[in-house]
Amino acid sequence: MIALLLRDLRLAVRAGGGFGLGLAFFLIVIILVPFGVGPQVDLLTRIAPGILWVASLLAALLSLDRIFALDFEDGSLGLLATSPLPLEGAALMKALAHWITTGLPLTIVAPALGFLLSLASEAYSYLLLSLLLGTPALSMIGTFGAALTVGLRRGGLLLSLLVLPLYVPTLIFGAEAVRRGADGLDATGALILLGMITAGCFALLPFATAATLRMNLR
Amino acid sequence: MSFWEYANPKKFMGWTAPVLPYVFGAAALCLTVGLIWGFFFTPDDFRQGSTVKIIYLHVPAATMATGTWFMMLAASLVWIVRRHHVSALAARAAAPIGLTMTLIGLLTGAIWGQPMWGTYWAWDPRLTSFLILFLFYLGYIAMWEAIEDPDTAADLTSVLCMVGSIFAILSRYAVNFWNQGLHQGASLSLDAEEHVSDVFWQPLVICIVGFVLLFVGLVLMRTRTEIRARRIRALEARARRA
Numbered sequence: 001m002i003a004l005l006l007r008d009l010r011l012a013v014r015a016g017g018g019f020g021l022g023l024a025f026f027l028i029v030i031i032l033v034p035f036g037v038g039p040q041v042d043l044l045t046r047i048a049p050g051i052l053w054v055a056s057l058l059a060a061l062l063s064l065d066r067i068f069a070l071d072f073e074d075g076s077l078g079l080l081a082t083s084p085l086p087l088e089g090a091a092l093m094k095a096l097a098h099w100i101t102t103g104l105p106l107t108i109v110a111p112a113l114g115f116l117l118s119l120a121s122e123a124y125s126y127l128l129l130s131l132l133l134g135t136p137a138l139s140m141i142g143t144f145g146a147a148l149t150v151g152l153r154r155g156g157l158l159l160s161l162l163v164l165p166l167y168v169p170t171l172i173f174g175a176e177a178v179r180r181g182a183d184g185l186d187a188t189g190a191l192i193l194l195g196m197i198t199a200g201c202f203a204l205l206p207f208a209t210a211a212t213l214r215m216n217l218r
Numbered sequence: 219m220s221f222w223e224y225a226n227p228k229k230f231m232g233w234t235a236p237v238l239p240y241v242f243g244a245a246a247l248c249l250t251v252g253l254i255w256g257f258f259f260t261p262d263d264f265r266q267g268s269t270v271k272i273i274y275l276h277v278p279a280a281t282m283a284t285g286t287w288f289m290m291l292a293a294s295l296v297w298i299v300r301r302h303h304v305s306a307l308a309a310r311a312a313a314p315i316g317l318t319m320t321l322i323g324l325l326t327g328a329i330w331g332q333p334m335w336g337t338y339w340a341w342d343p344r345l346t347s348f349l350i351l352f353l354f355y356l357g358y359i360a361m362w363e364a365i366e367d368p369d370t371a372a373d374l375t376s377v378l379c380m381v382g383s384i385f386a387i388l389s390r391y392a393v394n395f396w397n398q399g400l401h402q403g404a405s406l407s408l409d410a411e412e413h414v415s416d417v418f419w420q421p422l423v424i425c426i427v428g429f430v431l432l433f434v435g436l437v438l439m440r441t442r443t444e445i446r447a448r449r450i451r452a453l454e455a456r457a458r459r460a
Contacts, residue, residue, distance in 0.1 A: 169392040
């Protein structure tokens, strides 16, 4: 399992594109928002939590189709399925690798971009915490979506149509936690629910992902 | 003789053909009685005036929108467990009906909301969760259309339906997190304190029965169409090989 994780990480970093692309996309979306809504600081402060969460969600979406597509094309996914490692474990590792290459960097740079949107100073810790709790769920749900569409030639658009509705609860709780933090309210409830979603996704979705992969490989 | 024998495509075609006219007839009767009773023989609400009568379309459509998803979930489970093709085809046949019901619920709600709440749309928990349900239907239908191999398509959409159900319920409770919103509570609860007044309730129940019958009829009809389409494809494949 560790070997698979390291292999995926190495591929993501060395094979170019994938790794930095999500981050660059995140940066550009955040920079575009003030151009769209105007430079009023109070307005930006108010919408910053939601914008940061929506942008990180879209950035995570960007690299999803890469999770299984290349392995499916060159046949290594079939090898993975026949290896002694259960396919559920492989799905889990794929999601983890995706999180380390997109979710984690997004979480780390998000406070800097919050600064650009003049996010309220109390909200930074909540932003960091909610992204840390929430982005693993985005990766796991996305891995499931990628497994669903892996056999399709042009699955990219279908993938976003399938995955974005599944992202709704995570987005609501994540953005709500940051908003409450910014308003100085108690955000514990939202953070706990966010953590529950992530834990539930990691407990159940590897099985669904492995099942869909088997269906696609048959 | 077991219950599952009716899932044999040939048997299914056999027993649905005579049943269909009765189902549609009963649906037409219920809808005619319910809608005419509702529109012309119930009093206007003292606050809402005559706009209250849109309830006879809005509530049944909304009920069927969620009901259809549960029917698809059940059919998907049957397909995964017992691999009856009719079951998978019924789930496929039901999806566009559910989509239409969701759309009717949203549109009649918007038309009703304009005079009552002063807005066509509000980010109210119930409205939002219906919009999300609409997206789930779209994704499900798109998934069926995108995959060529029918068995793989049935498998994958079944898994999508199951995972989607969990997330649809999650979303339903997630949006509650904001606030209760503008929408009223349960209009159909059996608790007399909570549900709408009796004069509106009786025709409403008839309308819902009519919508359920209409749904059953449409699903049976569309499933028959799907079975025929698959037979045609099988015949064509055989003709190509010959």
